[in-house]
Amino acid sequence: MKRAVLVVVKGKDFGRSIVVNVGHCVMIGRSQTLVGATGMITQHSAHKLTDEDEKTVARHLKIRASPQKQGARALLTSFERDMDVGLQDDAVSQRHTMIFVDEAGASLLDMASTNGTFLNGKRTSSSELSLGDLVRIGETRIEVRG
DSSP states (O other): OOEEEEEEEESTTTTOEEEEETTEEEEEEEBTTSTTSOOOBOTTOOOOOOHHHHHHHHHHHHHHTOTTSTTOOOOGGGSEEOOOEEESOTTSOTTOEEEEEETTEEEEEEOSOSSOEEETTEEESEEEEOTTOEEEETTEEEEEEO
16 A cells, blocks of 8 residues: 545545555544534644653554564654644544554554544454545544555
């Protein structure tokens, strides 16, 4: 997978595409422009990770970069962080999930969100992504395309 194209197939952001290239990662969370909600993401920004977030990311990448997973990057510093993606969904946490793409493929990491992250109908904290997978965060459904 040279990049992950994530397309919102259900929700207020229907039709929106999120492109994550190899060597990049992105945080997906609740948009700051959502009326009456505590937003997180302002346009053209990358929210600073807390120490706990950094530990969670480090654990995810270390586990994923096992010797048999050729091309998996083990360090957050080996990824370029793209601008955060804000969704118009009040069921999405401020910092809900992160998507990573490296030479081994794409993966997602739930950032201890309130309502959880679901992959193909099953709750997950950390998963590999494949073409055709359906990710649910809040009330938003996102399909993984190539």
